[in-house]
Amino acid sequence: EDEQEEDGEEEESERSEDQLKGVLDEDTAAEGLHTLGYSAPGTEYVYLHLSLPGRELSDISILSGYIHLQKMELSSNKINDLSCISHMPYLTELNASKNELTTYFNFKAPKNLKEVDFSHNQIPKMHDLSAYQSLTKLLLDFNEIDEIRGLEQCHSLTQLGLSHNRLTAIRGLENLPIRILNLSFNQIEKVNGLKSLKTLQRVDLSNNKINSLQGLEGHQLLDVINLEDNQVAELSELKWIEGLPLLRVLNLLKNPLQEHEDYWFSAIFMLLQVTELDLKKVSVEEKVAAVNKEDPPPEVVAAEDHRSQVLYNTEQPQRVLD
Template identity: 70%
Template sequence: MLTLSPHIFTYGVLFHKSPLNPFLSLPGMLQDQLEGVLDEDTVAEGLHKLGRSASGTKYVYLNLSLSGRELSDINILSRYVHLQKLELSYNKINDLSCVSQMPYLLQLNASNNDLTTYFDFKPPKNLKEVDFSYNQIPKMQDLSAYHALTKLLLDFNNIAEIKGLEKCHSLTHLSLSHNRLTAIGGLENLPLKILNLSSNLLEKITGLDSLKTLRNLDLSNNKITSLEGLEEHDLLEVINLENNQIAELGELEYIQDLPLLRVLNLLQNPVQLHHYSSSFFFSPKLWKQVDAVNKYDPPPEVVAANDHMTQIMYGMLQPQRIFDSTLPSLDAPYPMLVLVGPLACGKRELTHRICRQFNNFFRFGPCHTTRAAYFGEENRLDYYFVSQEAFDKMLSTGKFIATFKYSGYSYGLGRDTVESIAREGLATCVHLEIEGVRSLKNTYFKPRYILVVPMNKQKYEGHLRRTGLFSRLEILEAVSRVDMYIKISQDFPGYFDAVVNTDELDEAFTELRFLIKAYLGLEPPAVSDTSQDLNSKAGTGTVSRHILLLLSVKHSNLFVTRIKIWD
C-alpha cells in the first residue's frame, strides 16, 4: 500500500525537521560563516519529480538539483536516502561522502567543482551515470564495486592513466577529454559504445583491440600519426581524428574494411596525397560493392535493421494510440524475458515451464510463423501458424514488433500478443532464435535475454535425430550454430544477461527458476522487515492490474526492484 509521508511535501524526503534550527539558535552568528553550507530551505527549492520510493510504499521526491549555488558543504544530504538523481554541478564541493547514504541513486552530476578524488563514498548498488568533469582529479580509482555503471564522464581533469575499470561490465560511455593521457590502456573487454579521448597527449592508437562494440570514437586534438589499431572494429560508425599528425593518405587502408563507418573527420591533419589516388577509398566502385553486399548478402545486423525499418514504416501508417505496454516512467520499460538458443535446444519447453510456475508474473507470448507445426505443437499455444499471405498482410498493417527469417520461414512477434499480456498486468516471456534477438534489440523494448544453449554438441545432435523432425542438413546447421551462440556471448559481453546449459533440461530449469526468483525478489539472501512484507504480499495471491518489474541483470548478478501500481 502506498502512503504519503507527512513531511514529504515540505522537504521531499523522509526526515523530521527539528523545531529548533541550530543555525538560528546561535545569536550573533555572522552570515559569512554560513556561506557555502547547504540548508533545508535550499534543498526544498531544488527537489522535483515526485514519485514512488524504491520500496514502492511511499511518495518521495526522486530528483534534486542544486547547480550553481556556490556550495561547499552538503553533508545535510545524508538524510535524503531516497534520491535517484542528484545535480551538484557548478559549486565548490570537495567532499561527496553524503552519497554513501543514498543507496538508490542512479545519476550523479558533480561536474565543475573542487573534487580531488572521485567515488570516495559507499557505492550505491545501481548507480548508472556519473559526471565528474571539470574538477581536479589526478588519478582514477578502482571501480570494481560499480557493476551497474553505464556512463562515466571525467573530462577536464588531470588524469594521466586509465585504470580501475576492469569490473565495469556495463560501461558503454566513457569520456576522458582534456586530460594528460599518453597511452590508451585499461579498457580490455569493456562493452564501450562511445569513447572520447580527445585533447590528450596520445601518439598511437593502441589498447582498443578488445572493444568490439565501439561505435563512436573521438581522438581529436592529439598527436596521432597512424590509423593502425582501428581495424576490425566492425560496429564503428564515427571516427573523429581532427587536428592530429596523420600525414599519409595510405593510412586509410586500416579502416577501409569497416562495414558501418559513415563519418571520418581528418580536418587539420598534414595529409599528403603523394602518388595515392583518393579514388581507392572514395571510389564509386567501392560504394557499388557495398550496395551489392548489403542487397545480395547483407550482414545480420543490416538484415535486422531493415526488418526494424519495415515495422516502423508500417506502424507509423496506422492510427496512433498509447499502448498498454507503455508504462508511466521512461526509466522503467515494459518487462520482457526472452530465452534465446538454437533449434530444439529446449527453449520452448523451458519457456512454458517458467510461465506455468510463475503464472502470477509471466505469460507466454507465441510468435507467428509461416512454417508448418511440428509433431506435438499446437496452434495458439506454441505458435500462431499462418500462411505467408496472412503473414505479409499482418506485416503491411503494422501488426508486428519484430520479424525475422530462419530456415526459409518467416517469424514475427505480434504487437497484439504483447499488448494483451500487458493488459493483464503481466510480463511477456518469449523464445527466439538469434535473428529475432537482433531485430528485437532495435526496438524501444528492453528485454532481458537468457541464452539457453547445449554445451554437449554430440548429445544435442543425437537429440535432434531422435525427434525425427529435421533433415540431415537442418541438423548439421543447428549443431554448427551452437558455436555461433557461444562466440557471440564471449565476444560481446552483456549481449546476453545470463547463460544456461541445456544438456539436462531439469537442471537447466532449476537454474532458470533460481534466476527468475532472483529477478522477482522471491528469495533474497537477506532483507529488512519492510522488504519481507512487501515480497510476501507480492509473491502470493492476485496480482494487481499492472506489475512493474525492474529487472537489472549483469551476467549472474541479478538485482530486482518490484513495484506495485494501483488500478
C-alpha cells in the first residue's frame, strides 16, 4: 500500500511538473527583466525591457501584469498566444520570431508599437492592420502567407519582410513609404505592384520566377536590387533599370541572361552607375573597357583601325627591293 501511495505521489508531481512546463512564472520573468527607467507616464521607476529567448515557453499569460514594458524579446519559444500584449499600452518593439503562432496581432494594439518580428512561425494569412498605424518594421519571413493584404493604413511602414512564404504576386503595397522590401523565396512571376512605392531603396526578389525587369523602372531612390536565381533571359531587359540614377548594387546571378557571351561588359555599359554587379566590384577600368567595346569614341576607333592596318601589313609577304 505504501508503495502504491508513493507511486501515486510521484505520478502526481510529474503531472504537475508537466502542467507547469512552459508556463512562465514570476521568478523566470524576473530573470528576463532589464533596463530600469521611468514609465511612459513618467510616474514610476520600472523595468522597461523583457528578454526571454529560448526558454521553451508556451504560456506567457502572467505578462498581462507587466503593463510598463516597452520592448519584449520572446524568440525561440513555443508561444501561440500573445493576448497578454493587450495589457501593454506602451510596447514599442516585439520579437516573437521562431514560435508557434498561427495568427498574428491577436491583441489590442499598443498605440506606439513600431517594430514587430513574427518570422519563422506558422502564420497562413495577413489580416487588417489599420489599428497599427505606428508600425515602421514588420518581419513575416518564413511563414505560410499566400497574399499581401491589410497594410493599407500602415502609413509609417518602411521595412517589410515576407521572404520564404507562398506569394505568387506583389499587391497590397500601394502608396506605402517602404524603403526596404524582401520578397525573396516565393513564387512571384512578375514585378508589378511596386510602382507607387516612391521611397523604395532596397528590394530583394531573389529565388522567384521572374523573367522581366519591367516594373522596376522609375524608382528614383532605388540603390540595391537582388534578382538572383530567377528566369531573366534577355540582355534587353536591363533597359528597364538603366535609368535608375542611384542604382549601385545589382545581383543577377543564376539567371539565363548570364550565358550571353558579352553579358559582363554589356551589363556594365548599360548600367554605368552600378558599382557592384553579381557580388563583384565593378572597377573604373572595366567601365572604360565596356564603353570602348560597346560604344567606342572616335580616337579609340582610329587607334583600332591603325592597329588592324599594321597587323594586316605585317602579315603580307615582304618583297625585297632589287
